[in-house]
Amino acid sequence: MSQARIPGPLVALAAAGLLLFVLPLAGLIVRAPWNQVWPALTAPETATALGLSVFCSLTATAVALALGIPLALLLSRTSGTIRGILRALTTLPMVLPPVVGGVALLLAFGRRGLIGAPLYAAFGLQIPFTTTAAVIAETFVAMPFLVIAVEGGLRGLDHRYEEAARALGAGSWKVFLRVTLPLLRPAVFSGAVLCWARALGEFGATITFAGNLPGRTQTVPLAVYVALETRPEGAIVLSLILLGVSLAILIGLRDRWLGEP
Amino acid sequence: MTKWVASLAALLLGSCAGNQGSGPPPTVSSIVVFAASSLEPAFVKVAGRVSPKYRLGVVFNYAGTQALSSQLMQGAQADVFASADTAHMKSLQDAGLIGGSPQVFGHNRLEIAVEKGNPKGIHTLADLARAGLVTVLADPSVPAGKYAQQALARAHVTVHPASLEPQVTGVLGKVSLGEADAGIVYVSDIVSSGKVDGVAIPDGQNVIADYPIAKLKSASNNQGADEFISYLLSPEGQSIITGAGFEKA
Structure with missing residues (x-):
């Protein structure tokens, strides 16, 4: 396949863009106290934070898939003002500073919150400071990435396949599961990856809504922040570990799910 | 910010x-x-x-x-x-x-921050260990958290905090929003916040920064x-x- 040459200035700009990503990474790698990587990796606190991060981010992604795909479907079927409003509401968490998102979550799900207060009164249920709160915070911040990706996929979909399935007698549920969803696979996959990555790095909403307790709500970004104050080397090592795990999962998943080189 | x-x-x-x-x-x-x-x-x-x-x-x-x-x-x-x-x-x-x-x-001394009117009736550090009470502390990596730890040790109290906030403002915020029942902060935080009440900690247990x-x-x-x-x-x-x-x- 022959491709048009990319103009020189664009290549230079692309290189500058790439440098912006690569230089901070290089900084982390060059400055890392490599002799401390193994002790830090095997320290129980690291395993606890890492385990919690992986658990929370994957759970948040699963919740986002369950709620986000239907939401994207709804968005793609609306138009005009309603669509504008729905889309603005969906993308709001992307522009909101995460700390503000955390406060908003407290005002909704906290003991004094809109939903939280009746829950607390009826069942004594307290959401803040629990792992559930960490998952909610991550879902809140990360789900828009999935919704946007899936909605884009839906808009680019060739609806003749769905029409054909319907004409052959398939019900709406069956069309969704057997035709729409498989066609959406690339969009769902890339949306899920973005969503998961955002959830994994989440800090502001989590610390505000869920607090910071090792083993319960202290995910790796929170552990990095706390460590940065007392032992910066430890923070660098933790960041590297998070990077390594993310890279491994991203590369591994890509091959398995899409079968692309 | x-x-x-x-x-x-x-x-x-x-x-x-x-x-x-x-x-x-x-x-x-x-x-x-x-x-x-x-x-x-x-x-x-x-x-x-x-x-x-x-x-x-x-x-x-x-x-x-x-x-x-x-x-x-x-x-x-x-x-x-x-x-x-x-x-x-x-x-x-x-x-x-x-x-x-x-x-x-x-100098700044520590005080227990509680909700206005002290609805949970918290009067001593020992009260913070009560079951069902949501207590939030500053992380021991920040001075306020380190001092709180020292004060609790002096009072021979073991607290199971719901969160270890990396900033004192986090502790104060969670108490003033009513999400936590109590937290240990500086007297100056309580004075400047105005949204929480302070419960004094006796000199023998207090830590003066x-x-x-x-x-x-x-x-x-x-x-x-x-x-x-x-x-x-x-x-x-x-x-x-x-x-x-x-x-x-």
């Missing part, structure tokens, strides 16, 4: 001074003060007096003491450093970054730094400090 607010405040102060035709002449020089976040309410007032008096613009960088100290270690440029503990001041001194000798300008201030060796405005520090130690400066909930040096 606090940094922004501080710079904005300094700008406003500067422009106010400049706009008054009959008032004091506009500021001619400025200093950068790195100050522990717990000092913000007091230092905003101090700057309000110092600026017109010495025609000095004061720009603050408020953050946790440990964050400020690591910024300074990494080569951040400032004239004055006000710390929430002597340990961080000492390590900066050992690194050769402090110009003069640090002077303690105030020393707040030292010093000019940095890299100061670009030596005179301004000296003026700020001497005002803080003057009777006038000290009354602002005590008004904000601190104790006199």
